[in-house]
Structures are given as C-alpha cells and as structure tokens.
Amino acid sequence: MSARQTSPPEPCALQAENLQRRYAQPGRRNGRDATLQALRGVSLCVSAAQVLAVVGESGCGKSTLARLLSFADAPDEGVLRVRGVVVDPRRREDLRRARAAVQMVFQNARGSLDPRQRVARALEEPLRIHTRLAGAEREARVLDMLQRVGLQAQHGSRYPHMLSGGQLQRVAIARALMLEPAVLVADEPVSALDVSVQAQVLNLLLELRRQLGLALVFISHDLAVVRHVADSVAVMYCGRVVESGAREAVLQQPLHPYTRALLAATATLHGPGPAAGTRMRAAVRGEPPSPLSPPPGCAFHPRCPHAQPRCRDEQPALRELLGRQVACHRAEFVAGLSASTGASAAGSACTDASASGCWTSATSSSDQGPSPAAGASTD
Numbered sequence: 001m002s003a004r005q006t007s008p009p010e011p012c013a014l015q016a017e018n019l020q021r022r023y024a025q026p027g028r029r030n031g032r033d034a035t036l037q038a039l040r041g042v043s044l045c046v047s048a049a050q051v052l053a054v055v056g057e058s059g060c061g062k063s064t065l066a067r068l069l070s071f072a073d074a075p076d077e078g079v080l081r082v083r084g085v086v087v088d089p090r091r092r093e094d095l096r097r098a099r100a101a102v103q104m105v106f107q108n109a110r111g112s113l114d115p116r117q118r119v120a121r122a123l124e125e126p127l128r129i130h131t132r133l134a135g136a137e138r139e140a141r142v143l144d145m146l147q148r149v150g151l152q153a154q155h156g157s158r159y160p161h162m163l164s165g166g167q168l169q170r171v172a173i174a175r176a177l178m179l180e181p182a183v184l185v186a187d188e189p190v191s192a193l194d195v196s197v198q199a200q201v202l203n204l205l206l207e208l209r210r211q212l213g214l215a216l217v218f219i220s221h222d223l224a225v226v227r228h229v230a231d232s233v234a235v236m237y238c239g240r241v242v243e244s245g246a247r248e249a250v251l252q253q254p255l256h257p258y259t260r261a262l263l264a265a266t267a268t269l270h271g272p273g274p275a276a277g278t279r280m281r282a283a284v285r286g287e288p289p290s291p292l293s294p295p296p297g298c299a300f301h302p303r304c305p306h307a308q309p310r311c312r313d314e315q316p317a318l319r320e321l322l323g324r325q326v327a328c329h330r331a332e333f334v335a336g337l338s339a340s341t342g343a344s345a346a347g348s349a350c351t352d353a354s355a356s357g358c359w360t361s362a363t364s365s366s367d368q369g370p371s372p373a374a375g376a377s378t379d
C-alpha cells in the first residue's frame, strides 16, 4: 500500500511490509490455549510531511499496529523500514535509532507522563538519554519546544496534575518531538479531549507536521476528523488493510463495502466526540468478528450486503483498482464498473432495513471536522 498514489512515488519515511502480530490466549478456547491474531499482514508507507490516517472499528488492530510502527513491540513476522533502512529488532543499536526516529503520542496523555516529574524534566529526559547536549542547551531546547506547542515557560515548572487535558496532550506531543523524529505515530490523540479542544490540538499537529516535515500516522475512529487531517487513508478490518489510497478517493468514492459502511455510519453522527467509536460500532450493522476466530474467506462477509459464495471461501487479496488498493472480490461491481446479479447495486438502499449487514446511502459530502483554530493553548 502506498500512502499517496501519485507518481513519481514519494520515498517512505516509514514503511511496513506484511506485519503480523499474534497474542497467546491461555485457556481461551474451551479451556485450551488459543492464538489471537491481531494483525494479519499489514503493509503501509507514509512519506515525509504526509498524514496517513488509519481507521476502523474497535478491536481491528489499530493500537497493535501503532505499537509495532513505533517499535514499542515487535512483529511476529514482517519488516519495518525507517527512511528506507530495514530495522532488525534483534539489534539494540537498530532499535535505539528507530525509536528515536519514530515517536508515539497516546490517547491518554495523563497516563503516558510520570506524575512525579515536572513538565520541563519530562521534556529534557529524552535529551539526557539520547544526546550529549550540555545542560544549558537542553534547557534552551525545552523552552523552544514549549513555545512550539503553544505553551509558556511557566508550564515547564508544573506537574501533570496541574495541567488541563489539552495542555497535557501538548506536553505529550512536545516530549515526542524532543529528539526530532522523522515520524509521529498518534493513536487517537484527540479522542479523550473536549470537543472544544480537539480542533486546537489537531491543528497543532498539522502545523508541526508542516514546519518539521514530519510524517504522521494518525489513528482514529472518527472519519469526520480524518477528513480534516489526512492526505491518505488506510481502512482496517479484523487485522488487515481492506482499502487504502488518497483521502479524496477513499472517502469520496469508497470501493470496499466496509469503507462504505463506515462512511454511512459517520454520516449519521454529529461531529467528533469521545463516544464516536461506540456510535460508529453501533451504526455499522452487525458485530465486528472476534480476532480469535474470524470468519473464513473475507472476514467482512457476514455483514456484507454484496457477499456471494466465493466470499465465504476465498480471502480477497489487496489489489490495485482506480488508483488505490482494495481487498474485495466484487469491488468493480461495488464501484459500478461491472454488472452483476444476486446483490444490491452499489450505494442503493437495502430493501430490508432490518436485515443484518444492511445500510443506506454510502457517503456524506459534509465535512463535519473541526474548524481550523491553531495557535497558542487556550485549553
């Protein structure tokens, strides 16, 4: 998958190939040990100064992917490259360099900061560990970074509990940037914040991306926010990428029935908010499958209004269509490029609205994302 399907292709700041992650589940299957496969072969590329959004319902593997991309966890299979160089997870020096180049911002900033450490000390710590800068230079870098993220010098002397949620997320972003990374992986970075503060933090991230040439992997439940920030989008379902490509293509003319369902779900929501994931789950008919025992063939088939017998038997490969990647046997039909029988036409309303896997109208043209309001922290 490419972050942007333009030519010539941009080199990848971060590239993943066929990432797989399995978790042992002792006693989970009738008292026997089982294996939960959270990632089933994810490939992606994000270029400098680009925002790749990763979306999907709860449990599809987004945070697992974030941990692998930021080298907080190692894949069972697959390869990661930072600026084209393969990272060997068995080599400490490779990992040390990769962790400095790819930093992570978590949903819960409060939980990611040490409550006993003043903000300035928290920001200085990566410099102490990874550089040989003298004290005065470290201090100057900390002050500069506080300013960049819209905070003041006085915030440096505070403890985390003395800051608001928005200010804390700014500190978390500042800390992630102290080592001048090439890539930031942000896992739901605004979903725990008040709606009024979300736009400020989002715009800060976009401004820093522009100023510093950062590649940003932006993980979100919320397609309204994704519309606002992303250059390209990867849609995940049950541990796989099922559609990816440029934002306009994926969000305006989705090819995968699951992407269409997510967009239909977003169209019924009213703007971003902390409960967006819950509401999205409720709006896509049927439950997401358990990664412990996903359905055979296409994992989406029990919820898909276009499913045919082949879908139950054969896992669709990710393939190129209309300038993006899609994993659906019937994507041409869904896109209206070919005729077919036995299923409803693309985007048409279901005749039985009570049926599982039935939804209406595929897209929403309205941009419900927050309005730009970057600048100093008012949160």
Ligand SMILES: Nc1ncnc2c1ncn2[C@@H]1O[C@H](COP(=O)(O)OP(=O)(O)OP(=O)(O)O)[C@@H](O)[C@H]1O
Pocket (backbone or CB within 6 Å): 023, 024, 036, 038, 056, 057, 058, 059, 060, 061, 062, 063, 064, 065, 221, 277, 291
């Ligand atoms: N450390 C772990 N041990 C066992 N199972 C795990 C572990 N981490 C994640 N999982 C499982 O892997 C699957 C994917 O989890 P993950 O947290 O990546 O999903 P997600 O897409 O981030 O969900 P959400 O949107 O709710 O944050 C889930 O079934 C989860 O229970």
Ligand code: SF4
Pocket (backbone or CB within 6 Å): 256, 257, 258, 298, 299, 300, 301, 302, 304, 305, 306, 307, 308, 311, 316, 327, 328, 329, 330, 331
């Ligand atoms: S492969 Fe079949 S079940 Fe899966 S999304 Fe496509 S049409 Fe639906």
Ligand SMILES: [Mg+2]
Pocket (backbone or CB within 6 Å): 062, 063, 064
């Ligand atoms: Mg998660």
